[in-house]
Amino acid sequence: MRRAWIWVVVAAFVCVSGLAAADEKPSGTVSMESKSVALGVGVSWGDGKLHYKGKTYTFSIKGLSVIDLGVSKVSARGKVYHLNRAEDFAGNYAAAEAGAAVGGGMGVVTLKNQNGVVMELSSTQTGVKLTAAGEGLDVKLK
Numbered sequence: 838m839r840r841a842w843i844w845v846v847v848a849a850f851v852c853v854s855g856l857a858a859a860d861e862k863p864s865g866t867v868s869m870e871s872k873s874v875a876l877g878v879g880v881s882w883g884d885g886k887l888h889y890k891g892k893t894y895t896f897s898i899k900g901l902s903v904i905d906l907g908v909s910k911v912s913a914r915g916k917v918y919h920l921n922r923a924e925d926f927a928g929n930y931a932a933a934e935a936g937a938a939v940g941g942g943m944g945v946v947t948l949k950n951q952n953g954v955v956m957e958l959s960s961t962q963t964g965v966k967l968t969a970a971g972e973g974l975d976v977k978l979k
Contacts, residue, residue, distance in 0.1 A: 869913050869958075883898050884898070900973060928976060932973070
């Protein structure tokens with residue numbers, strides 16, 4: 838429970854501190870595939886690719902979501918902002934803006950890590966997943 842409150846506080850701080858401006862040029866792009874299983878506290882895992890300065894970096898993801906129900910597969914693509922070094926991409930990301938579900942299993946979310954790196958992701962989700970609280974995501978470069 839304490840960890841869930843930490844994520845809520847981090848997410849609130851990130852929302853106040855500002856995110857990527859609409860006219861700002863992205864540092865790179867990202868794509869990822871993740872699976873999630875949940876009954877109460879949910880766990881998700883997966884892999885992805887970061888495209889930054891002409892190179893492709895692979896990474897693994899592990900996440901925690903609070904009060905979930907269901908099994909789902911998520912594919913996400915998006916833009917990365919405020920990335921000065923590839924190493925800064927790794928870290929713990931908190932939901933900087935509330936995720937929104939759009940028709941047909943589509944969703945959007947903005948995440949920010951401790952290095953100030955921002956990911957704006959659009960995702961496609963299959964299966965059923967109900968989320969009642971903020972989510973966190975741990976990214977590790979391979």
